[in-house]
Amino acid sequence: MNVVRASVFFVYIISISPVIIAQSEFMEAISSPIKLYSDNTDGFVVIGHRGASAYYPENTMTAFKAALEMGAEMIELDILLSKDGVPVVIHDETLNRTTNSQGLVNEYTADELQAMDAGSWFAPAFAGEPIPTLEDVLAFAKGKIAVNIEIKTEAVTDVVGGGIEQKSLELVKQFGMEEYVLFSSFDYRAIAHLRELDDDVATALLYEKKQSGNKTPVQLVSEYKANAFNCSYRQFNKKRASKLRAHNIPVFVYTVNKEKRMRKLIKKGVTGIFSDKPDLLSRLVDNMWENN
Ligand code: G3P
Numbered sequence: 001m002n003v004v005r006a007s008v009f010f011v012y013i014i015s016i017s018p019v020i021i022a023q024s025e026f027m028e029a030i031s032s033p034i035k036l037y038s039d040n041t042d043g044f045v046v047i048g049h050r051g052a053s054a055y056y057p058e059n060t061m062t063a064f065k066a067a068l069e070m071g072a073e074m075i076e077l078d079i080l081l082s083k084d085g086v087p088v089v090i091h092d093e094t095l096n097r098t099t100n101s102q103g104l105v106n107e108y109t110a111d112e113l114q115a116m117d118a119g120s121w122f123a124p125a126f127a128g129e130p131i132p133t134l135e136d137v138l139a140f141a142k143g144k145i146a147v148n149i150e151i152k153t154e155a156v157t158d159v160v161g162g163g164i165e166q167k168s169l170e171l172v173k174q175f176g177m178e179e180y181v182l183f184s185s186f187d188y189r190a191i192a193h194l195r196e197l198d199d200d201v202a203t204a205l206l207y208e209k210k211q212s213g214n215k216t217p218v219q220l221v222s223e224y225k226a227n228a229f230n231c232s233y234r235q236f237n238k239k240r241a242s243k244l245r246a247h248n249i250p251v252f253v254y255t256v257n258k259e260k261r262m263r264k265l266i267k268k269g270v271t272g273i274f275s276d277k278p279d280l281l282s283r284l285v286d287n288m289w290e291n292n
Contacts, residue, residue: 027269033202033227045272048072054276057122071282074146086110087134093154153187165193204228
């Protein structure tokens with residue numbers, strides 16, 4: 001699908017006059033701070049939010065594999081630490097909503113977590129779907145799909161080394177995926193720690209009003225030496241959009257499942273959109289290029 005997008009974009013670029021480019025209702029996307037494995041020349045990134053989580057249990061291998069099949073170029077996932085310090089892929093601090101167990105994730109070892117059922121809550125057909133470790137997902141993703149690793153706030157401490165940031169960064173390096181991974185967090189300490197641990201790793205600030213005080217997105221990105229700004233579509237207003245654009249800061253917007261909203265954001269030049277329905281987003285992007 002991306003090959004189609006790439007060639008449509010190329011034909012589009014060479015067949016229109018500069019005047020039409022100037023009048024285009026599309027703003028060019030600011031390029032992604034990480035590489036993609038897919039052949040993408042339009043600069044826009046289709047992201048499967050927790051995998052293809054509208055159709056499969058979120059943050060499971062089945063959801064990630066489906067996202068890739070549906071045309072996602074990046075998967076987004078959430079990580080916490082198990083009792084024995086292994087980065088595991090799950091969104092909530094407790095197991096209650098998305099597994100057949102109860103209690104805190106960090107009260108169980110990685111082996112115990114992997115034996116749990118993270119699929120039945122979604123539909124009986126997914127019974128026995130395990131909680132993946134970050135290592136499981138990276139082993140699958142390497143060479144196929146870029147990854148946005150969201151470090152959950154509950155796992156972040158004041159300590160720079162030895163925690164979830166260092167453990168996940170080491171795994172990414174072990175798989176040689178440094179250029180294909182974007183780390184993000186609502187806890188800006190994680191972003192600061194990652195930068196202390198590595199000069200080059202790509203990070204994105206997840207916008208959180210309480211933590212951000214009166215600082216603007218541009219100030220925050222610069223203060224934390226981040227590479228991108230991630231926010232909800234509700235927070236992506238005109239003023240923010242133009243300030244970020246003026247500073248050449250890529251913006252990734254979550255979680256957008258409605259076609260009309262996707263279209264509007266793409267026209268505004270966002271670098272990527274997180275969607276639970278990467279199939280819908282991927283098709284829309286293809287059609288937008290074909291028709292413009
Ligand atoms: O990382 C984008 C988005 O997933 C952030 O919100 O609540 O899903 O972690 P949340």
